[in-house]
Amino acid sequence: MKKVIILTIALLFCISKLFASKEFIVCTDSIPSKDTSKNYFIALPIILYGEETNWGFGVTSGYYFTKEGGSKASNIQGTLIYTLKNQVSLTVLPKFYTEDRDFYYSGHIKANYYPDKFFGIGRNTPDSLEEDYTSKDVSLLFQRQRVLFDVMMIGIQGQWSYYQVSELQKGGALINDSITGTKSFLTSGLGFLISWDNRDNFFYPTDGEFYKLSLLVNSKIFGSKYKFTRLTLDLRNYYPINNKHIISLQVFSDITWGDTPFQLLPSIGGNEILRGYYKGRFRDNAMFSAQVEYRFPIYRWLKGSAFYSIGDVADEIVDIAPKEFKYSYGLGLRARVNPANVHLRFDVGFTQDRKPALYFTASEAF
Numbered sequence: 379m380k381k382v383i384i385l386t387i388a389l390l391f392c393i394s395k396l397f398a399s400k401e402f403i404v405c406t407d408s409i410p411s412k413d414t415s416k417n418y419f420i421a422l423p424i425i426l427y428g429e430e431t432n433w434g435f436g437v438t439s440g441y442y443f444t445k446e447g448g449s450k451a452s453n454i455q456g457t458l459i460y461t462l463k464n465q466v467s468l469t470v471l472p473k474f475y476t477e478d479r480d481f482y483y484s485g486h487i488k489a490n491y492y493p494d495k496f497f498g499i500g501r502n503t504p505d506s507l508e509e510d511y512t513s514k515d516v517s518l519l520f521q522r523q524r525v526l527f528d529v530m531m532i533g534i535q536g537q538w539s540y541y542q543v544s545e546l547q548k549g550g551a552l553i554n555d556s557i558t559g560t561k562s563f564l565t566s567g568l569g570f571l572i573s574w575d576n577r578d579n580f581f582y583p584t585d586g587e588f589y590k591l592s593l594l595v596n597s598k599i600f601g602s603k604y605k606f607t608r609l610t611l612d613l614r615n616y617y618p619i620n621n622k623h624i625i626s627l628q629v630f631s632d633i634t635w636g637d638t639p640f641q642l643l644p645s646i647g648g649n650e651i652l653r654g655y656y657k658g659r660f661r662d663n664a665m666f667s668a669q670v671e672y673r674f675p676i677y678r679w680l681k682g683s684a685f686y687s688i689g690d691v692a693d694e695i696v697d698i699a700p701k702e703f704k705y706s707y708g709l710g711l712r713a714r715v716n717p718a719n720v721h722l723r724f725d726v727g728f729t730q731d732r733k734p735a736l737y738f739t740a741s742e743a744f
Contacts, residue, residue: 418442418716426459426738430494430648430657434461438740442718450475450580451718457740466491473580475525482531485519493545496552499640499662501691501702509550513641514542521571529576537594539565541641552640559639563603567596577616582712582719582742584624588614596636606636614744622681624673628744632665633695644691646704649737650744652687653727654706656735662691666698669744673712681712681721685743705730 421439428434436459443452452474459467470487491514498507516539523533542562546553552560570593577586592610596602613629630651632644644665648657651667667689676682688703710725725737 418718420716420720422715422722422740424457424459424722424738424740426461427736428649428657429735430463431459431461431465432463434459434465436460440720440740442716442720450575450577453580453718455740463493464491465493479528480525482523482525482533484521484523485535486517488515488517490515494658495656496550496640497656497659497661498551499557499643500693501660501662503660507551509547509552510545511543511547511550511552512545514544515641516540523571523573530572530574532572533570535569535571535592535594537565537567539642541565541639543641557640558604558637559641563639564601565596565604565639565642566600566602567594567608568600569594569608579719582714582721583614583616583626584622585616585618587616588612604637604639606634606638606642608638608642609633622675626671626673626744627669629668630666630689630744631695634663638663646689646691649725649739652689652704652706652729653685653708653725653737653743654729654733654735655704655727660691660704663693664695664698665689665691666695671743676711679714681714683710683712683725684708685710685725685727 419439419441421437424436424438426434436457438455438457440453440455454470454472456470457467468489473484475482491512493510493512496509496511497503497505517537519535519537521533521535523531525531541559543552543560546560551557555561571590573588573590575588577583577588590612594608596604596606598605611631615627617625619625634642634644640661643661643663645658645661646652646665646667647655647659667687669685669687671683671685673681673683686705686707688705690698690702690704692698706727706729708725708727710723712721712723714721720740721742723737723739723742725743727735727737
């Protein structure tokens with residue numbers, strides 16, 4: 379692992395220096411973090427490693443409309459990844475304000491071919507339940523919000539997803555068709571969302587709050603095969619200490635009820651929620667998590683972080699109990715790559731069993 383960390387530091391340094399002289403990427407803090415004279419485009423090769431993926435290779439890119447002015451620039455980001463586990467993932471994340479900044483449009487386009495693992499449903503599923511399957515899925519999310527008082531937004535959303543599961547493991551729980559989501563299906567949902575956002579930056583906040591409540595109802599009336607509802611609450615606070623030292627806090631809860639496919643059940647693990655755990659290692663109808671992260675400067679464009687997370691899943695939100703919480707912790711590095719304050723992120727997360735996982739992405743966990 380030491381070799382991987384040293385390699386990553388060197389890679390971050392080389393990437394930043396490689397593009398430091400180009401007009402579309404600036405990595406020195408002597409350049410203001412907000413330059414409204416032009417927009418910026420980034421395209422970078424990425425290397426990642428995780429238990430879910432093994433080694434992965436791809437490209438991440440983004441176009442940032444910093445010419446608009448303001449601390450929150452419209453942007454569109456995209457990532458294409460291939461891994462040594464023969465996984466292919468495409469993600470496009472558009473975020474746009476209208477010219478008068480009265481409306482905000484966001485969402486995602488995702489397509490995946492993803493050999494994965496399933497460990498059952500519940501908070502105490504043992505490793506012995508691990509089974510392989512392959513998911514082929516496409517998802518489209520559209521959100522339109524009215525901007526109120528510059529910091530508050532309220533609006534509507536729609537999401538359409540198609541899932542197909544194949545290569546089920548013989549003798550596993552999925553192949554006997556007793557779990558929702560093992561056959562091909564379409565989900566179609568409509569709902570609303572309300573958010574409060576006074577962060578000083580989209581990509582690397584140093585001050586402010588972000589609060590979001592989302593409700594999405596999937597119904598056969600809308601064309602969904604399964605009828606279920608998802609309620610999500612995301613609360614984030616960012617506290618500047620001094621000289622670019624920051625304390626970041628997040629409380630996140632995800633709840634579903636109805637006939638929810640196993641792929642869409644709330645879960646913990648991955649590069650955002652309880653870093654260190656396999657993504658989807660524990661899943662159920664309700665999930666609660668909280669995490670704190672200390673972010674600090676190292677040298678100009680290079681920053682460090684230390685984080686600690688707790689969380690758990692349960693059949694119902696009232697069954698979430700602190701005594702059952704899993705926890706994870708870790709360290710990370712950040713390399714600033716443009717004036718919009720986008721950073722490359724490298725994290726090493728550890729579970730409570732001290733099992734490590736590595737993450738290399740182009741966005742913050744929260």
